Amino acid sequence: MDKARIGTCWLDGCAGCHMSLLDTDEGIIAVLRKADIVFGPLVDAQEWPEGVDVAIVEGAVSSQDDLKLALTLRSRSRIVVALGDCAVTGNVPSMRNGIPRRELLERIYVEGATVCPGVPTDGVPALLKQAEPLHSAIKVDVHVPGCPPKANAILMVLGDLLEGREPDLGSKLRFG
Amino acid sequence: MTEKVKVRIDGEVIAATAGQTILEVARTNNKYIPALCYMEGLSTVGACRLCMVEVSGVARLLPACTTPVQEGLAVATTSPQLESYRKMALELLFAERNHVCAVCVSSGHCELQTLAQEHGVTSVRYPYSYPRLPVDTTHPRFVLDHNRCVLCSRCVRTCAEVEGAHVWDLAGRGVGSRLVSELQRPWGEATSCTSCGKCVQACPTGAMAEKGFGVEEMTKRRAAVSRLTSMREGE
Ligand code: SF4
Ligand code: SF4
Ligand code: SF4
Ligand code: FES
Numbered sequence: 001m002d003k004a005r006i007g008t009c010w011l012d013g014c015a016g017c018h019m020s021l022l023d024t025d026e027g028i029i030a031v032l033r034k035a036d037i038v039f040g041p042l043v044d045a046q047e048w049p050e051g052v053d054v055a056i057v058e059g060a061v062s063s064q065d066d067l068k069l070a071l072t073l074r075s076r077s078r079i080v081v082a083l084g085d086c087a088v089t090g091n092v093p094s095m096r097n098g099i100p101r102r103e104l105l106e107r108i109y110v111e112g113a114t115v116c117p118g119v120p121t122d123g124v125p126a127l128l129k130q131a132e133p134l135h136s137a138i139k140v141d142v143h144v145p146g147c148p149p150k151a152n153a154i155l156m157v158l159g160d161l162l163e164g165r166e167p168d169l170g171s172k173l174r175f176g
Numbered sequence: 177m178t179e180k181v182k183v184r185i186d187g188e189v190i191a192a193t194a195g196q197t198i199l200e201v202a203r204t205n206n207k208y209i210p211a212l213c214y215m216e217g218l219s220t221v222g223a224c225r226l227c228m229v230e231v232s233g234v235a236r237l238l239p240a241c242t243t244p245v246q247e248g249l250a251v252a253t254t255s256p257q258l259e260s261y262r263k264m265a266l267e268l269l270f271a272e273r274n275h276v277c278a279v280c281v282s283s284g285h286c287e288l289q290t291l292a293q294e295h296g297v298t299s300v301r302y303p304y305s306y307p308r309l310p311v312d313t314t315h316p317r318f319v320l321d322h323n324r325c326v327l328c329s330r331c332v333r334t335c336a337e338v339e340g341a342h343v344w345d346l347a348g349r350g351v352g353s354r355l356v357s358e359l360q361r362p363w364g365e366a367t368s369c370t371s372c373g374k375c376v377q378a379c380p381t382g383a384m385a386e387k388g389f390g391v392e393e394m395t396k397r398r399a400a401v402s403r404l405t406s407m408r409e410g411e
Pocket of ligand 2: 344373
């Protein structure tokens with residue numbers, strides 16, 4: 001039987017959800033018997049590949065690059081999982097949303113800077129007006145709230161999806 | 177003058193007293209109806225609409241916290257329709273303000289967060305409104321964070337009915353509604369506030385907290401406020 005293909009990425013997140021994924025410890029071995037991880041921070045691939053079965057996305061959609069990657073992975077993946085509160089609700093990244101971008105950037109990089117004041121523009125993607133949950137940009141199939149979601153919740157979701165079942169999160173998870 | 181009546185809750189016949197609300201009867205008989213703006217010992221306002229129930233013979237849904245029971249009343253506390261409306265009501269509360277549970281003093285002890293979990297709310301289908309809201313830190317001991325307020329008015333009623341100070345009110349309409357202390361004066365300058373802290377204890381969310389608590393640290397003693405009124409009734 002062909003192995004399933006999993007891709008993971010983080011947009012505007014803190015990597016905490018990926019840490020939780022690593023916290024699955026040996027649980028990840030059972031997952032890897034059934035699937036390969038074909039994209040992600042630990043995989044040496046430059047571009048989101050075609051034919052991904054399960055896309056696991058951490059982080060809010062906050063910059064042009066986030067939006068581009070979100071659209072790409074949606075078009076190349078069968079099931080998209082929003083992993084963690086930033087992807088699910090906007091969470092901490094969305095706390096900037098009431099503040100106009102220019103005001104925000106100048107407060108931090110000009111008023112707040114002790115050396116080299118100036119809003120960075122080279123090599124960084126432009127910020128979107130607001131940091132939004134993933135489902136505001138693309139269709140999301142499964143939401144896994146938590147900051148970060150517990151390792152066993154991630155294992156449960158992956159287990160279900162790889163067996164072709166729809167995960168029943170019911171009342172198991174909460175925001176925060 | 178306590179007239180006894182018989183009602184049915186989810187098919188079970190229950191003896192109640194006329195004048196009790198559906199919610200009170202349900203609670204005393206261990207039947208679960210979700211509620212957020214209701215708090216034992218306070219007057220009822222029917223603000224949050226989470227306690228809506230189906231009453232047979234009545235075409236529309238009724239709030240259990242404000243509807244008195246009468247002889248022969250038959251109530252359904254849950255149904256697919258009620259569940260879907262309750263989820264909507266919860267999601268709208270999240271969409272209306274900035275609820276960032278991950279950095280909230282009340283996370284893990286918050287009635288809104290718990291209700292969302294109980295009802296399987298794992299995401300919010302409505303666009304978030306991200307309002308820019310103030311945090312009032314002028315009181316020496318307490319904080320009011322409008323970002324987390326659900327306008328349940330439990331603090332308003334607690335301060336007016338239990339403490340007798342009536343510092344709080346709701347001003348404005350619709351999504352523009354805000355909790356205000358003493359005609360818009362900052363809380364710290366409200367001369368009628370006795371600093372008793374009862375409003376903080378009654379608040380179901382992280383909107384009111386004692387100063388000096390970090391994320392997840394603020395637990396509340398709501399029952400203490402309810403107990404005060406029940407002790408007075410006994411006098
Ligand atoms: S008040 Fe409750 S729901 Fe809102 S951010 Fe705090 S813990 Fe979350
Ligand atoms: S601390 Fe007491 S008196 Fe002051 S606003 Fe709260 S309930 Fe009212
Ligand atoms: S501050 Fe708390 S108790 Fe008062 S209206 Fe807001 S959520 Fe309710
Ligand atoms: S508890 Fe009845 S409307 Fe809020």
